[in-house]
Each structure stands twice: as C-alpha cells, then as structure tokens.
Amino acid sequence: MHFYLSFIRRFIINSSELEKLVNYYHEKKLAHAYLLSTNNISKCLEILLNVIKNIFCQEEYSSNCNKCSLCHLIDLNNLPSLKIINPDGNFIKKEQILELQHFFSKDSQYTEESIYIIKNAEKMNKEAANTMLKFLEEPTGKVIGFFLTNDKDNVMLTIKSRTQVIEVLFNNEENEKYDIDMDTYHKYLEIINNYLQKLEIEKKELILYNRVYLSDLEKEDIKKIFQIILDIYNDELSSRYKINDSFLKLDYLHKLSVDNLQKKINLLIEFLKELTYNVNTDLLLDKFVIEMDGINNDL
Ligand SMILES: [Zn+2]
The missing domain is CATH 3.40.50.300 (P-loop containing nucleotide triphosphate hydrolases)
Structure with missing residues (x-):
C-alpha cells in the first residue's frame, strides 16, 4: 500500500482557487x-x-x-x-x-x-x-x-x-508539525479505508461507524487519521487540476464534483480545527458525519 506516500501536499488546504487559474487562462478569462x-x-x-x-x-x-x-x-x-x-x-x-x-x-x-x-x-x-x-x-x-x-x-x-x-x-504551523510516519499509515490504513468507504458509499448508520472505528482511539490518533483523510481528498482535488496525479484513484472520490470535493475539504479542515479545542470528540465526530452526508454526492 505504498500509494499513501503521496502526501507532500498535506499542508495545502485551500489552493484550488489558485489552481483554477489554469482553466481561466485557457478560457481566456484570466x-x-x-x-x-x-x-x-x-x-x-x-x-x-x-x-x-x-x-x-x-x-x-x-x-x-x-x-x-x-x-x-x-x-x-x-x-x-x-x-x-x-x-x-x-x-x-x-x-x-x-x-x-x-x-x-x-x-x-x-x-x-x-x-x-x-x-x-x-x-x-x-x-x-x-x-x-x-x-x-x-x-x-x-x-x-x-x-x-x-x-x-x-x-x-x-x-x-x-x-x-x-x-x-x-494549515497553521502547529498542524505542519504533524509528521505522519509510515508506521502510523500502516497502523491506520485499514481503519481509514473502511471509514472512507462507509462515508462515501454505504451511507447508512454513519454515526455507528464513528463508534465502531474511532471511539476507542486517543484524540491525537483521531487527529492523525483525519489529517490523512484530508490529504486523500486534497490529493483527488489537485489531480483534477493536473497539479499532481492522484495516487489513490479511488472511484468513489473520482465521482465527486469539484465543488463537492471542496466542500468536503472545508468540512474536514473545520473539523480538525474544532477537534483541537473541543473536549467532546464523540459529539464532534457525529456532527462531522452528518454534515458530510449533507453534501450531495452527485453520483
Ligand atoms: Zn513542461
């Protein structure tokens, strides 16, 4: 599962407006x-x-x-x-x-x-x-x-x-200090894969998955997991602008429109921010999956 190595773009969180300039140029709208x-x-x-x-x-x-x-x-x-x-x-x-x-x-x-x-x-x-x-x-x-x-x-x-x-x-400097090593990737790879699939494909009982996959984990670990999930969405978004190739090529992400991708990325950023300051992680997680679900997946 070496493809998780594509996270050099980890820190880029809102560059898509800038990346749109490529299209504007070709449409002579720059x-x-x-x-x-x-x-x-x-x-x-x-x-x-x-x-x-x-x-x-x-x-x-x-x-x-x-x-x-x-x-x-x-x-x-x-x-x-x-x-x-x-x-x-x-x-x-x-x-x-x-x-x-x-x-x-x-x-x-x-x-x-x-x-x-x-x-x-x-x-x-x-x-x-x-x-x-x-x-x-x-x-x-x-x-x-x-x-x-x-x-x-x-x-x-x-x-x-x-x-x-x-x-x-x-992301702010504090988040940049995240150094997600390969051990962490491997440790959470399965959880991330499963969770992401539930989130995007099998959308029933999402709140239940929070309990199944995440409830027993420390807050710091949950942070790391969501940082990686954010990377995955960012990776997909930048591939749309040919800024880099998507390494994961996840079908269910590829079907999302650019607008919805951006909305989900914004949600993830917001969630990560709140996670830092909020004590009630369970509540935050539940709110997150409900909001994610609220974004149309235009499948
Ligand atoms: Zn060239």
Whole structure:
C-alpha cells in the first residue's frame, strides 16, 4: 500500500482557487492582475509557479515536468519572461518597478504573456505603488501580474482595487508539525479505508461507524487519521487540476464534483480545527458525519 506516500501536499488546504487559474487562462478569462492573500508566501509561490508551468508547459503538463525547457527554466528561476520581485530591504522600491516595466516593454519571446510576481506586496511604498499603477492601468503588452501578501490590510488600496483577490490558505504551523510516519499509515490504513468507504458509499448508520472505528482511539490518533483523510481528498482535488496525479484513484472520490470535493475539504479542515479545542470528540465526530452526508454526492 505504498500509494499513501503521496502526501507532500498535506499542508495545502485551500489552493484550488489558485489552481483554477489554469482553466481561466485557457478560457481566456484570466485577469491582468491578482492579489494572492496567503498565510504562507513561500508555499503560495510554490503553487503559483506550478500553475504557471501548467499554463505554459510545452508538453502535456504533469507535476514536476522535466520534459520541457520552459518548466526547467522556471525551476531555475531563469525564464526571461518571468520576473519575481522581492523586497529590497524593508521596501519594494520604485526603481525595482521601473526596471520591471522597462524589461516588459517588449513582447515576450518565451511565453505568450510576460509574468511578474511581487512578493510581500504590502512592502511596496507609495511611490512604488503609484509607479505600478501606470503599469496596471495601461499595460504595455501582454502582461500578467501576481501580488503576494500575508498582510492584505496593508497593501496599498491603489493596488488592491485593481486586482482580483484570491485567498490561499494553509494549515497553521502547529498542524505542519504533524509528521505522519509510515508506521502510523500502516497502523491506520485499514481503519481509514473502511471509514472512507462507509462515508462515501454505504451511507447508512454513519454515526455507528464513528463508534465502531474511532471511539476507542486517543484524540491525537483521531487527529492523525483525519489529517490523512484530508490529504486523500486534497490529493483527488489537485489531480483534477493536473497539479499532481492522484495516487489513490479511488472511484468513489473520482465521482465527486469539484465543488463537492471542496466542500468536503472545508468540512474536514473545520473539523480538525474544532477537534483541537473541543473536549467532546464523540459529539464532534457525529456532527462531522452528518454534515458530510449533507453534501450531495452527485453520483
Ligand atoms: Zn513542461
């Protein structure tokens, strides 16, 4: 049962909005500029770069494409039509934006559009934001911009009002410390498989299954189990956007619509949060299965 090893995406919890940009691009619905509001800029950047690769890949894109030179150049941060701007000291300065504009004044030779990414957009001072404004209002060519911030409230309004905002949230640091080792996987593999099947296929007497499978376990173990279950749903969701291949390929998950998948993922996240603070685990579990059942499975 080695397929449970696909949990590198464990910490990504709400990236699907970002991943939808791949479709928007091909449907020609992509906006000129996005503000990505996130609690983890480096992880958000990582996903964004995958999205960009997915859009421009010269081959049939799959995660970690190593077939095409374009994805390779992005990996090396060496693609001329992609510029990432970091704060210079405490600020992003006007000169950095001017340089970017100069660079993008010609059409890109490498990708259909040029792309810039501004990390910590809240660190743009007024002059930089005003310079940026000219760029946003009269783009000199085909340019797509991404402003990343973990402090949306402090992003200049001039930028905020001209970008589409996407929230990209990740599990908090505490959850990241989860290190689910292989022993844990193996120990709970059967419980997880059974529980998931009951949850998605044999939906009768769900509350009973909570008692059968989970009641005797310590809270910490229940947490781990649901963390893995969340991974499984996330894994399926990201496969829909070709961000990675689903390792599990569970039929009953594959039949779920993207919307329902996302709803279930949100429920799981909520449940895991509540589990941390709530004493009555049984009650929480029962509430969880009832809410899961309330989401149409469009089978
Ligand atoms: Zn590629």
